Amino acid sequence: MQVKSIELGAKELMDVYYYMRLGRAIEDRLNLLYKGGKLPGAIYLGTGQEAIEVGASYALEPGDVIATTHRDMIAQLPRGLTPREVFSQHYGRITSLTRGKGEDNYQGDLKRGMLASVSMLPNFYPVAAGCSLAFKIRKEKRVAMAYCGEGATSVGDWHETLNIASVQNLPVVFIVINNGYAYSTPVFKEMKVANVADRACAYGIPGIVVDGNNVIECYQEAKKAVERAREGGGPTLIEAKTMRIRGHAGHDPATYVAKEIIDLWTKRDPIVRFENYLAERGLLSEETKQNMINRINNEVEDAVQFAESSPYPDGKEAIEDVYAA
Amino acid sequence: MSMQPSGDRETTFIDAISQALWEEMERDQSVFMMGEDIGIYGGAFKATKGFIEHFGPERIIDMPIAEEGFIGMAVGAALMGMRPVVEMQYADFISCGWDQIVNTAAKMHYRTREAVPMVIRGPSGAGLRAGPFHSQSPEGWFAHVPGLKVVVPGTPYDAKGLLKSAIRDNNPVIFFEHKYLYRRLKESIPTSDYTVPIGKADVEREGDDITIITYGAMLQIALEAARRAQDKGISVEVVDLRTIYPLDKETILNSIAKTSRAIMLYEDTRTLGIGAEVSAIIAEEGFEYLDGPIIRISAPDAPVPYSPPLEDYYLPSVDDVVSAIDRLSAY
Numbered sequence: 220m221q222v223k224s225i226e227l228g229a230k231e232l233m234d235v236y237y238y239m240r241l242g243r244a245i246e247d248r249l250n251l252l253y254k255g256g257k258l259p260g261a262i263y264l265g266t267g268q269e270a271i272e273v274g275a276s277y278a279l280e281p282g283d284v285i286a287t288t289h290r291d292m293i294a295q296l297p298r299g300l301t302p303r304e305v306f307s308q309h310y311g312r313i314t315s316l317t318r319g320k321g322e323d324n325y326q327g328d329l330k331r332g333m334l335a336s337v338s339m340l341p342n343f344y345p346v347a348a349g350c351s352l353a354f355k356i357r358k359e360k361r362v363a364m365a366y367c368g369e370g371a372t373s374v375g376d377w378h379e380t381l382n383i384a385s386v387q388n389l390p391v392v393f394i395v396i397n398n399g400y401a402y403s404t405p406v407f408k409e410m411k412v413a414n415v416a417d418r419a420c421a422y423g424i425p426g427i428v429v430d431g432n433n434v435i436e437c438y439q440e441a442k443k444a445v446e447r448a449r450e451g452g453g454p455t456l457i458e459a460k461t462m463r464i465r466g467h468a469g470h471d472p473a474t475y476v477a478k479e480i481i482d483l484w485t486k487r488d489p490i491v492r493f494e495n496y497l498a499e500r501g502l503l504s505e506e507t508k509q510n511m512i513n514r515i516n517n518e519v520e521d522a523v524q525f526a527e528s529s530p531y532p533d534g535k536e537a538i539e540d541v542y543a544a
Numbered sequence: 545m546s547m548q549p550s551g552d553r554e555t556t557f558i559d560a561i562s563q564a565l566w567e568e569m570e571r572d573q574s575v576f577m578m579g580e581d582i583g584i585y586g587g588a589f590k591a592t593k594g595f596i597e598h599f600g601p602e603r604i605i606d607m608p609i610a611e612e613g614f615i616g617m618a619v620g621a622a623l624m625g626m627r628p629v630v631e632m633q634y635a636d637f638i639s640c641g642w643d644q645i646v647n648t649a650a651k652m653h654y655r656t657r658e659a660v661p662m663v664i665r666g667p668s669g670a671g672l673r674a675g676p677f678h679s680q681s682p683e684g685w686f687a688h689v690p691g692l693k694v695v696v697p698g699t700p701y702d703a704k705g706l707l708k709s710a711i712r713d714n715n716p717v718i719f720f721e722h723k724y725l726y727r728r729l730k731e732s733i734p735t736s737d738y739t740v741p742i743g744k745a746d747v748e749r750e751g752d753d754i755t756i757i758t759y760g761a762m763l764q765i766a767l768e769a770a771r772r773a774q775d776k777g778i779s780v781e782v783v784d785l786r787t788i789y790p791l792d793k794e795t796i797l798n799s800i801a802k803t804s805r806a807i808m809l810y811e812d813t814r815t816l817g818i819g820a821e822v823s824a825i826i827a828e829e830g831f832e833y834l835d836g837p838i839i840r841i842s843a844p845d846a847p848v849p850y851s852p853p854l855e856d857y858y859l860p861s862v863d864d865v866v867s868a869i870d871r872l873s874a875y
């Protein structure tokens with residue numbers, strides 16, 4: 220199989236940049252639509268987390284699978300999730316990947332290696348490990364990757380999954396986005412270990428901490444873990460340190476987080492940081508940046524219009540598809 | 545009928561819940577709460593707003609995401625003489641603690657004669673475009689487990705009185721609060737201490753021709769349908785079960801003895817659930833009263849969908865009830 224190299228080329232770097240910017244633009248728009256009362260449901264945004272959302276996911280190859288959570292729509296973009304699909308899902312239209320059945324970011328498409336996760340955390344840690352079990356049984360060189368937040372690591376299923384994946388030497392990579400809070404609960408009320416990654420030693424697997432706002436570091440560590448898994452080296456736990464700079468959900472102003480902390484992390488914007496990186500290498504001029512932003516804005520505009528003009532499902536579809544044929 | 549003595553105040557459903565919790569914590573030092581984001585944040589729906597400031601972090605305990613863990617801890621604390629109240633952020637997440645509820649809590653007294661006085665409460669129900677994981681009505685699952693009591697109030701008065709009874713009960717009580725009612729339903733309730741007994745249904749509206757048996761948010765649908773039927777000269781009685789387990793057979797059967805016609809209206813899924821049980825009770829013990837079939841109106845056997853037209857189709861409506869009333873009146 221053709222796999223990406225650990226040092227990304229110019230085209231790939233611009234791909235990464237595109238996905239980060241696209242994620243930001245989609246979320247900014249969702250936020251406006253939500254505040255304007257245009258969306259029937261809730262929104263959970265990963266703004267400020269684009270480096271790990273894109274960086275780790277981008278390390279996967281066609282044929283690999285990813286399992287995400289409520290906050291990880293952006294991690295699905297490199298797998299091929301489209302803006303039209305995102306907005307259709309939020310608007311509850313027939314054109315969404317769940318045909319209006321599911322809400323928020325709980326969407327997926329197996330053909331593109333995206334699992335449609337559920338709200339209960341971290342239910343898709345074991346599910347992702349199960350995918351990798353199937354790959355192992357069939358001797359396919361495929362890898363599964365599971366995302367969750369640090370809050371979800373308090374659940375027993377999380378620990379069970381790491382243990383089994385280790386014992387079974389499964390080709391799976393575990394990403395934990397430590398963004399400081401689980402809803403309103405700060406990390407120190409969730410755990411006493413300094414790093415989620417420290418827990419890896421309890422399961423006999425590598426545990427790695429990355430700067431969650433540095434997309435190159437996120438990509439490279441994920442890439443190493445993915446290829447180790449693919450070659451039979453077993454699972455890896457990667458903890459990305461970052462910060463949730465918006466509220467838990469659209470309704471939450473997050474008054475429980477000090478403003479200085481938000482300001483600090485807003486200044487650490489992973490997109491701006493990556494732009495500097497690209498500019499230093501002569502890959503991003505003001506003009507290429509503007510072109511990229513314009514292109515993305517058009518895509519988002521098209522997607523919103525597409526969703527708004529797409530039909531709703533027929534009411535009676537509510538009772539269809541409960542069982543497979 | 546809800547009593548309305550003087551010293552009453554207009555109170556929303558959610559405030560009635562908060563009052564019950566607050567007053568029970570004041571009354572009994574052994575009552576304490578565990579849950580996610582219930583401290584400084586005051587809970588996802590703000591049921592415990594201001595509690596941590598008053599009762600302190602020893603009694604209002606923020607938990608990591610670990611439902612199975614802290615529900616099991618509630619059992620332990622209850623065995624040691626405490627009266628834990630566990631908040632589920634949404635009732636849907638109660639399934640994450642399923643095993644500790646149905647095996648540990650529910651079977652304790654049966655095996656050991658040791659009581660497990662604990663309450664697990666949380667917002668249930670659909671109608672808010674919250675999709676398959678934030679809209680469920682899981683009462684049927686728990687009503688099927690011997691050893692648990694299951695309560696689903698339909699009015700602010702009952703919410704406060706029943707939650708107090710649940711906290712004082714010596715058994716594990718599963719208490720679901722329909723989130724659609726939280727800020728939409730208001731009534732004048734006593735600011736003072738009172739309880740509503742678990743296991744007693746309530747005749748919310750008296751009538752002669754047809755009985756609607758219901759509970760939770762569907763009570764409002766039933767009352768509206770009854771008003772519409774009244775305009776056509778059909779007199780509908782509405783029985784609010786309030787407690788799903790143990791069921792108040794007597795009130796159900798007394799009502800059917802009077803009206804001879806029964807509609808069972810509920811938001812939980814249809815098959816092998818509360819409607820089936822109530823129908824079976826009427827068929828077994830009230831057969832001779834009946835003039836027509838027992839009609840069930842419920843959600844279909846499907847998850848709760850997100851998209852507005854799907855959810856509207858999914859939920860029982862006033863129109864559904866009115867047409868069932870028309871059908872049944874023909875008998």
Ligand SMILES: Cc1ncc(C[n+]2csc(CCOP(=O)(O)OP(=O)(O)O)c2C)c(N)n1
Nearest residue numbers: 290338339340368369370371400401402637
């Ligand atoms: C088992 C379970 N309990 C409760 C919830 C409600 N809930 C949704 S998101 C969330 C916080 C999650 O925090 P974290 O895992 O750190 O992810 P983040 O939201 O910060 O991305 C909670 C408590 C849930 N989804 N699953």
